Amino acid sequence: MTTIQKIIPLNRVEGDLEIHLAVDRDNVVTMAKSVGTMYRGIENLMKGRGPLDSLVITPRICGICTTAHLNCAAKALDMAYEVSIPADAHRLRNATLMVEQLQNDLRHLMLLFMPDFTRPHYADHPLYEEALARYRPLKGQSTVETIQETKKLVEIIAILGGQWPHSSFMVPGGVVSVPSVSDIVQCRHILSNFRKWYEKRVLGCNLDRWRAVKTWDQLQGWLDEKPAHRNSELGFFIRFCRSAGLDSLGCGHDRFISAGGVDQPTSDGGIRPLFPAGIFTATGTMPLDPHKISEDVSHAYFKQTPAHPFESRTLADPYTEDGRKYSWAKAPRYDGKPAETGPLADLLMADIPLFVAWVRANGASVFIRELARMVRPTLILPAVEQCVAHMAHANAQFYTDTRKRPSAKSFGIITAPRGILGHWVVIEDGKIANYQVITPTAWNASPRDADGVAGPWEQAVLGTTVRNPNDPVEVEQIIRSFDPCLVCTVHAIRAY
Amino acid sequence: MPKTLYWIQGGSCGGDTWSLMNSDTPDPVELFEAFDIDVLWHHALSSTSATDLTLLNQRILAGDQHLDILCLEGSVINGPDGTGRFDMLPDGPRKDFIYKLAQQAQFVLAVGTCASFGGIGAGSETMAGGLQFNQWEMGGLLGQTYRSKAGHPVINLPGCPCHCDVVVGTLSVLAADGVVKLGHYNTPTDWYGVMVHQGCTRNEYHEYRVEEKQFGERGCLFFYMGCHGPLVTGPCNKALWNRRSSKTRVGVPCFGCTRPDFPQQYPFFETRNIEGIPIELPDGVSRAHYMAYKGMAAAAAPKRLMERKTNI
Numbered sequence: 139m140t141t142i143q144k145i146i147p148l149n150r151v152e153g154d155l156e157i158h159l160a161v162d163r164d165n166v167v168t169m170a171k172s173v174g175t176m177y178r179g180i181e182n183l184m185k186g187r188g189p190l191d192s193l194v195i196t197p198r199i200c201g202i203c204t205t206a207h208l209n210c211a212a213k214a215l216d217m218a219y220e221v222s223i224p225a226d227a228h229r230l231r232n233a234t235l236m237v238e239q240l241q242n243d244l245r246h247l248m249l250l251f252m253p254d255f256t257r258p259h260y261a262d263h264p265l266y267e268e269a270l271a272r273y274r275p276l277k278g279q280s281t282v283e284t285i286q287e288t289k290k291l292v293e294i295i296a297i298l299g300g301q302w303p304h305s306s307f308m309v310p311g312g313v314v315s316v317p318s319v320s321d322i323v324q325c326r327h328i329l330s331n332f333r334k335w336y337e338k339r340v341l342g343c344n345l346d347r348w349r350a351v352k353t354w355d356q357l358q359g360w361l362d363e364k365p366a367h368r369n370s371e372l373g374f375f376i377r378f379c380r381s382a383g384l385d386s387l388g389c390g391h392d393r394f395i396s397a398g399g400v401d402q403p404t405s406d407g408g409i410r411p412l413f414p415a416g417i418f419t420a421t422g423t424m425p426l427d428p429h430k431i432s433e434d435v436s437h438a439y440f441k442q443t444p445a446h447p448f449e450s451r452t453l454a455d456p457y458t459e460d461g462r463k464y465s466w467a468k469a470p471r472y473d474g475k476p477a478e479t480g481p482l483a484d485l486l487m488a489d490i491p492l493f494v495a496w497v498r499a500n501g502a503s504v505f506i507r508e509l510a511r512m513v514r515p516t517l518i519l520p521a522v523e524q525c526v527a528h529m530a531h532a533n534a535q536f537y538t539d540t541r542k543r544p545s546a547k548s549f550g551i552i553t554a555p556r557g558i559l560g561h562w563v564v565i566e567d568g569k570i571a572n573y574q575v576i577t578p579t580a581w582n583a584s585p586r587d588a589d590g591v592a593g594p595w596e597q598a599v600l601g602t603t604v605r606n607p608n609d610p611v612e613v614e615q616i617i618r619s620f621d622p623c624l625v626c627t628v629h630a631i632r633a634y
Numbered sequence: 635m636p637k638t639l640y641w642i643q644g645g646s647c648g649g650d651t652w653s654l655m656n657s658d659t660p661d662p663v664e665l666f667e668a669f670d671i672d673v674l675w676h677h678a679l680s681s682t683s684a685t686d687l688t689l690l691n692q693r694i695l696a697g698d699q700h701l702d703i704l705c706l707e708g709s710v711i712n713g714p715d716g717t718g719r720f721d722m723l724p725d726g727p728r729k730d731f732i733y734k735l736a737q738q739a740q741f742v743l744a745v746g747t748c749a750s751f752g753g754i755g756a757g758s759e760t761m762a763g764g765l766q767f768n769q770w771e772m773g774g775l776l777g778q779t780y781r782s783k784a785g786h787p788v789i790n791l792p793g794c795p796c797h798c799d800v801v802v803g804t805l806s807v808l809a810a811d812g813v814v815k816l817g818h819y820n821t822p823t824d825w826y827g828v829m830v831h832q833g834c835t836r837n838e839y840h841e842y843r844v845e846e847k848q849f850g851e852r853g854c855l856f857f858y859m860g861c862h863g864p865l866v867t868g869p870c871n872k873a874l875w876n877r878r879s880s881k882t883r884v885g886v887p888c889f890g891c892t893r894p895d896f897p898q899q900y901p902f903f904e905t906r907n908i909e910g911i912p913i914e915l916p917d918g919v920s921r922a923h924y925m926a927y928k929g930m931a932a933a934a935a936p937k938r939l940m941e942r943k944t945n946i
Contacts, residue, residue, distance in 0.1 A: 201653070302875070
């Protein structure tokens with residue numbers, strides 16, 4: 139027998155995901171299929187509903203990036219009703235969106251990714267005992283602290299938007315809430331406490347010290363500088379990953395897509411993104427052109443419809459006899475090709491030197507994806523602080539009146555915790571005629587396309603040598619480094 | 635003897651898990667420790683390998699592993715055509731596995747509206763249903779006559795998501811061998827005996843019929859903005875969300891997410907009405923008396939409220 143076939147159901151991902159693998163006699167993965175095993179049909183629930191219903195239904199796509207779906211839906215309706223929202227409404231939306239990113243980055247790392255270091259696979263690793271003390275599920279010190287600190291952070295979304303998860307405070311024209319100055323002061327205190335924890339425990343240094351690390355030599359210098367650096371979550375993570383070889387595991391297509399940073403209001407009344415949206419490859423970057431986004435269903439359990447999300451439909455085909463089809467996730471493509479999304483794509487588009495240099499030299503890996511997630515807060519946190527600070531003035535305006543339009547065709551694209559998120563809506567006779575959602579995980583988890591090109595994490599798994607084909611921890615870690623959210627893969631799958 | 639808990643996701647967004655993470659006194663870690671709850675499996679918290687999970691599942695189904703509390707988060711996906719093929723485990727439809735697990739459990743909790751009543755996806759191609767209800771109708775996956783091993787129907791904890799205090803409270807009572815008193819739709823009266831509206835800081839607007847007609851205006855959201863606060867039960871304004879606020883307090887209408895028909899088929903953010911009067915009036919009121927009261931209340935409305943001087 140030259141190959142064995144394995145089906146690996148994955149936990150600690152949001153939702154339902156199986157990886158179908160073929161492994162040869164040298165334990166090298168020769169074939170990988172990413173199989174979304176669930177269809178929730180949420181897009182089709184939207185049809186015939188009032189346009190504002192998207193603000194209630196689509197956040198329920200995902201329980202951990204619910205504010206991102208809300209923001210995306212609201213942005214699509216802003217465009218449909220041709221309204222530009224007040225600067226303070228931008229700030230409030232941005233603050234809540236980025237707070238959600240922050241909690242997600244840390245919860246993913248400490249609750250979903252790091253526990254792999256506590257599995258028997260690593261029992262002989264010199265840092266194993268320390269990993270157990272930090273990340274044992276429900277017991278590890280870092281695990282417990284993360285649960286405590288992140289729940290305080292999302293209080294900001296409750297203060298500004300009523301509750302987390304699942305509120306609907308963003309509407310076309312702005313937001314419904316009118317926070318008082320004292321509400322905003324509370325948010326600032328919460329942020330300040332979070333920053334203290336993040337700097338002390340996660341980074342081991344303040345944000346400025348970390349941002350001064352621009353090369354890989356400087357990173358080594360930072361690590362050697364003092365025990366606080368080596369023993370922080372970041373320091374421990376770097377030491378563990380490197381000694382376990384995770385910095386050379388899981389290279390994908392190395393083509394990245396990012397929706398860019400939040401739209402920040404400028405003093406002259408304009409809007410400037412925190413960092414640009416675009417496509418990053420080793421040879422350079424290109425700005426994002428939404429018209430180049432399409433979805434392929436050649437290998438997904440759906441009937442063929444036009445490829446662009448304005449025209450495409452979600453027609454489940456559960457009894458298909460087409461043997462090529464294997465997943466409930468569609469395959470999003472940019473200019474016909476797959477692309478990887480997430481914090482790493484963001485930091486590449488933000489032109490953070492450490493990451494650009496690494497990816498150009500070595501390609502992506504489990505290590506660099508998770509490192510990006512761990513330090514993305516150094517970019518996001520100051521931006522949240524700024525949003526909240528600028529909201530605290532007496533004449534703040536959070537909503538502008540809008541006129542509903544009976545028909546429209548519009549979209550919203552934003553950066554959700556796991557990467558680029560898009561909602562496309564067609565309104566006819568005052569009702570939703572078509573609603574299509576492309577989630578970050580759909581990009582990353584996508585199955586093959588009509589050209590037979592594998593999706594990003596299928597590609598990343600290919601060629602991996604696994605120590606134990608019956609418990610291929612390496613493969614699981616590669617997939618988890620994309621922070622899979624299959625609940626989000628709406629047509630689609632469930633995997634966080 | 636620790637109580638064992640198995641948490642499974644069906645057609646779910648994961649929101650009930652992340653809502654549970656909001657819990658403060660106790661937080662989930664403290665809860666499991668203080669009440670000696672052994673989490674056999676939770677999709678987001680366990681590090682069990684796929685092989686070990688398969689073995690665990692086999693032991694539970696064979697009766698070799700005692701199971702005290704089974705929690706389902708998310709709906710039971712029955713589609714297409716009752717086959718369950720829209721939600722598959724490696725060896726068959728998930729709905730079949732949930733059914734078998736429920737036969738072994740001392741207590742079964744439906745965490746959230748989807749698990750209780752079907753919720754998102756009910757009445758659609760996915761045929762999402764609840765454990766013992768399909769929206770208003772009793773039945774669901776387990777059937778009207780189902781009783782868990784300890785002799786109870788499914789305990790429904792609706793809400794989208796379910797408030798963390800409800801999950802933590804119910805688990806605490808069960809872990810201490812207490813009794814969970816059930817009311818309408820087999821929901822615990824402790825948390826579902828109160829209207830969502832109770833405790834809303836906008837109640838004074840409601841009293842005097844000072845109503846919001848446009849977002850951000852501040853006022854009661856019941857007459858025009860589609861608020862279900864006086865219509866449905868839930869602890870949102872009693873327990874608050876994230877210890878801070880609630881949707882209605884900040885001006886988001888209650889969407890009635892604890893009710894078996896959530897998400898409603900008529901539009902959100904507007905109140906269905908006949909000549910300006912809501913079709914659905916607060917639970918249990920007499921229409922004629924309510925109208926007379928509202929008319930007088932509006933006439934008596936204090937100026938400070940009309941001018942929103944309260945800043946709420």
